[in-house]
Amino acid sequence: MAILTKEEAKKIIDKVLAFSRADEISASLSGSRTGNIRYARNSVSTSGETTDMSLSVTAVFGKKSGTATINEFDDASLEKTVRRAEEIAKLAPDNPEYMPVLGAQQYVNTNAFVAGTADINPEYRAKAAFGSIDPSSKKNLTAAGYMEDTSGFTALGNNKGLFGYNKSTSVDFSVTVRTADGTGSGFVQRDYNDVSKLNTSTATEIAMQKALASVNAKALEPGKYTVILEPTAAHDLILNMMRNMDGRSADEGRSFLGKKGGQTRLGEKLLDERVTIYSDPANTEVPGSPFAADGRPQEKVTWFENGVVKNMYYSRFWADKKGVKAVPSPDGIIFQGGNDSLADLIKSTEKGILVTRFWYIRTVDPQTLLYTGLTRDGTFYIENGQIKYPVKNFRFNESPVIMLNNVEAIGKPVRTNGSLIPPLKIRDFTFTSLSDAV
Amino acid sequence: MQMSGLGLGAMMLSEVPVVGSPVAEAQLLAPWLDAATKKKLAETALNAARDKGATYTDVRIGRYLQQYLFTREKQVQNIVNAESYGIGIRVIANGTWGFSATSDVTPDGIAKCAATAVAIAKANSKFQKEPVMLAAQKGVGDKTWKTPIVKNAFEIPVKEKIDLMMKVNGAAMDNGANFVASSLFFINEQKYFASTDGSFIDQDVHRIWPTFTVTVTDKASGKFKTRDAISSPMGMGYEYLDGLASEKIAGPNGLVGYRNSYDMVEDAIMAAKQAKQKVTAKSVEPGKYDLVLDPNHLGLTIHESVGHPTELDRVLGYEANYAGTSFATLDKWKTKNFNYGSKLVNIVADKTQPHTLGAVGYDDEGVPCKEWDIIKDGILVNYQAIRDQVQILGEKESHGCCYADDWSSVQFQRMPNISLKPGTEKRSVLDMIKGVEKGIYIIGRGSYSIDQQRYNFQFGGQVFYEIKNGEITGMLDDVAYQSNTQEFWNSCVQLCDKDDYRTFGSFFDGKGQPSQISAVSHGSSTTRFNGVNVINTGRKI
Numbered sequence: 001m002a003i004l005t006k007e008e009a010k011k012i013i014d015k016v017l018a019f020s021r022a023d024e025i026s027a028s029l030s031g032s033r034t035g036n037i038r039y040a041r042n043s044v045s046t047s048g049e050t051t052d053m054s055l056s057v058t059a060v061f062g063k064k065s066g067t068a069t070i071n072e073f074d075d076a077s078l079e080k081t082v083r084r085a086e087e088i089a090k091l092a093p094d095n096p097e098y099m100p101v102l103g104a105q106q107y108v109n110t111n112a113f114v115a116g117t118a119d120i121n122p123e124y125r126a127k128a129a130f131g132s133i134d135p136s137s138k139k140n141l142t143a144a145g146y147m148e149d150t151s152g153f154t155a156l157g158n159n160k161g162l163f164g165y166n167k168s169t170s171v172d173f174s175v176t177v178r179t180a181d182g183t184g185s186g187f188v189q190r191d192y193n194d195v196s197k198l199n200t201s202t203a204t205e206i207a208m209q210k211a212l213a214s215v216n217a218k219a220l221e222p223g224k225y226t227v228i229l230e231p232t233a234a235h236d237l238i239l240n241m242m243r244n245m246d247g248r249s250a251d252e253g254r255s256f257l258g259k260k261g262g263q264t265r266l267g268e269k270l271l272d273e274r275v276t277i278y279s280d281p282a283n284t285e286v287p288g289s290p291f292a293a294d295g296r297p298q299e300k301v302t303w304f305e306n307g308v309v310k311n312m313y314y315s316r317f318w319a320d321k322k323g324v325k326a327v328p329s330p331d332g333i334i335f336q337g338g339n340d341s342l343a344d345l346i347k348s349t350e351k352g353i354l355v356t357r358f359w360y361i362r363t364v365d366p367q368t369l370l371y372t373g374l375t376r377d378g379t380f381y382i383e384n385g386q387i388k389y390p391v392k393n394f395r396f397n398e399s400p401v402i403m404l405n406n407v408e409a410i411g412k413p414v415r416t417n418g419s420l421i422p423p424l425k426i427r428d429f430t431f432t433s434l435s436d437a438v
Numbered sequence: 439m440q441m442s443g444l445g446l447g448a449m450m451l452s453e454v455p456v457v458g459s460p461v462a463e464a465q466l467l468a469p470w471l472d473a474a475t476k477k478k479l480a481e482t483a484l485n486a487a488r489d490k491g492a493t494y495t496d497v498r499i500g501r502y503l504q505q506y507l508f509t510r511e512k513q514v515q516n517i518v519n520a521e522s523y524g525i526g527i528r529v530i531a532n533g534t535w536g537f538s539a540t541s542d543v544t545p546d547g548i549a550k551c552a553a554t555a556v557a558i559a560k561a562n563s564k565f566q567k568e569p570v571m572l573a574a575q576k577g578v579g580d581k582t583w584k585t586p587i588v589k590n591a592f593e594i595p596v597k598e599k600i601d602l603m604m605k606v607n608g609a610a611m612d613n614g615a616n617f618v619a620s621s622l623f624f625i626n627e628q629k630y631f632a633s634t635d636g637s638f639i640d641q642d643v644h645r646i647w648p649t650f651t652v653t654v655t656d657k658a659s660g661k662f663k664t665r666d667a668i669s670s671p672m673g674m675g676y677e678y679l680d681g682l683a684s685e686k687i688a689g690p691n692g693l694v695g696y697r698n699s700y701d702m703v704e705d706a707i708m709a710a711k712q713a714k715q716k717v718t719a720k721s722v723e724p725g726k727y728d729l730v731l732d733p734n735h736l737g738l739t740i741h742e743s744v745g746h747p748t749e750l751d752r753v754l755g756y757e758a759n760y761a762g763t764s765f766a767t768l769d770k771w772k773t774k775n776f777n778y779g780s781k782l783v784n785i786v787a788d789k790t791q792p793h794t795l796g797a798v799g800y801d802d803e804g805v806p807c808k809e810w811d812i813i814k815d816g817i818l819v820n821y822q823a824i825r826d827q828v829q830i831l832g833e834k835e836s837h838g839c840c841y842a843d844d845w846s847s848v849q850f851q852r853m854p855n856i857s858l859k860p861g862t863e864k865r866s867v868l869d870m871i872k873g874v875e876k877g878i879y880i881i882g883r884g885s886y887s888i889d890q891q892r893y894n895f896q897f898g899g900q901v902f903y904e905i906k907n908g909e910i911t912g913m914l915d916d917v918a919y920q921s922n923t924q925e926f927w928n929s930c931v932q933l934c935d936k937d938d939y940r941t942f943g944s945f946f947d948g949k950g951q952p953s954q955i956s957a958v959s960h961g962s963s964t965t966r967f968n969g970v971n972v973i974n975t976g977r978k979i
Contacts (some may be wrong), residue, residue, distance in 0.1 A: 008441055032676070036951070041756070046537075068462075071459075142755065146758050174759060178758060258655075259660045260657075262657045262660075342572060359762075362885050362887045365975055368977040372885055397896075433896075433920050435893055
């Protein structure tokens, strides 16, 4: 049984805590069942299912800590694991940045667990794959896709009164559809907590349309263009920016949030005033974990408000040193948007390029958050509010900071990769070369 | 796709792939099952699968050990000792693959696991369009193979390793670094392979990767610059860290290259000095330059622009939804005159070169390892293929490049070492630079990105030197080059000789869904490419 109830999990954790003689003892118990199905060339290539449950125990003496893990849960095994964690701790070097464990915390309720998703079985997966393969092969197109579903729980506890429990489910689906001659390619991605929202056939239709529409792409000169980034494309660049909002790096002068004289940009307007980004574990569309791995509560946090840097995230050690609140890094973000759909954004565009997704994004300069990468699986030229023709893929060199200062329009956010991200219309987006890749 | 590269020395600890569970340090040296026990267990699996209807079975009983150490400045951040063991059983039933794995390495657990593998094969066979065609492999009987290490890294006490890292960090700080993060990675795969072909192969594989990132910050300007280690991950033991003078290659302007022995402290001193120079280095003027590429840089370009596109599964479309497909299509290969590069370009695949990450005796399908040509005199002549693929190339024998990153993962085609042969004419780096009028000498792996069919790429580096009229004139910053794979390899005009040959490595190369890691080396000597497009990556925010 990989999914324990709150009571079952607490019973095991309480036993672990009672076994310990350490100054501090904490335990993290998690279990999951993950299934997947992969297909390519219109045929299933691999499928599997893994069930796993493990307990991680951390014992602390002074500033020395040690961790041991086990996947057996009888009393003798639990005690053995506690002893092993204690032994490792005693041999460990002092950690000068060690922070005492947290006491009891209040956590928000999230509704991330959906029974229907937890019930997915191999037959469901095979049908979901067939639902994607069948329409593709009927149109002489080639589908390659992957679906992974997970249901799991995490429980945390320590000897200073902290206890937390969360269970969640998720399903991730993506498919790349290519024309038989390889001259057209389309992509679609979906992710939900509730599998009843996923229809692999409907989703695949979009990838099929893009594959067919992207044949005979024309080459445009590289340069600065107005682009409409679909949420999947916008997500990848924005998340890269969010991963660099560590307060310590900024304080140390090695982050895009650092500046001349050793100060940080906290409180400064850095992005267009229409940009507001926050995280909220209680959001019903993208529920996040109610706690971070170290037990800190995840709360609603505003990272950018009307373009102003409002928060950075911190380790508990660094926050303590700086006398600021130890805000943990977020588990998914919400980019506030308007009501315009992707179609509305296209309609209002005189000349521009529609980008389905980006590929192989890598940091070029961490100082300016300059990234490079390429467009992929559906890039189209827009003129007078209409998609005119497919264009060859571009390599870009662009910073999300510059991009979010060149905002023309923000559409209605949709769920992508566990975040709510709107389609964005951006002017002067920098494409630096052409790619022959389809 | 690959995870190694830019700034890994400073990468988030949570991003480092750890397979298995934390254990005490001493557990890493504790003996596991002996070969006779493993053979008996393997036979249990082979028999159980045959009884359920399998026509072919292979078994991998594996124990995977990892020790990772992370420090910054004067403190230890984390020490990971991890162990993972279990058995993976792969079968063919009804002409279809089935795979199952379990950590319950008892006769009962193994029999159940074998039955599951056969059941999955039979279930999937309903959707199978073409039955698996497996290239014949004669059984090799009982064999053993071990990475030829001198010092087992797992036998070196943690304290000695931490002392070295503190020395490295101290050397960087004393020479002008504001921050330094150093890491040591050690891996030992103890794997026993058995198949119905009659092979029983016991292998003990070792890998090592020492690395760091040095950061210099300049308060006045708000600028910060980093320089990563120019070490290479290797298929070696702790002896790689001996820093032998005989394995150092003296370059221009006091630069040093490392062959099969690495001086981590010396490199940290150099890194701190170079990071400081980068703060005030001249921003590059964009345009066409002749590039002189050090092996520690060129290895990644080889990996991305030759290694990945010649993986046969990519060419066929099996990776279309993730890593992508390939421009190096079968029809191009069939012409026998597809000019991948200039006549100087000879690229070989191998799983045998000593000290490399790819070197093993047998692959994870029990095929003895070998060397073969991928590009000969500039022409694409072959791919990387395993037992169920080689017939597509009209070959009867697998190339022997099948790998699984754990006992619980199913093995599939993974990149062998892919290396550029050195030049046959005597030539040092200095000789090469002397002939360059307007060029850039690039050392170390930096930013890297390539499209999903491997045409268009962009690479950065760790340090860049401007070459004017045959001489290095100073350091450059904001450099990246963009090219097209075929155009780039056809602009290859000169190679240094074998005395300059070194390997570069990728320790955490990713492929597949769910993703698996793999380690691979790329050898080359310093090489010159003419007229490559260089862009300026400087921006203001």
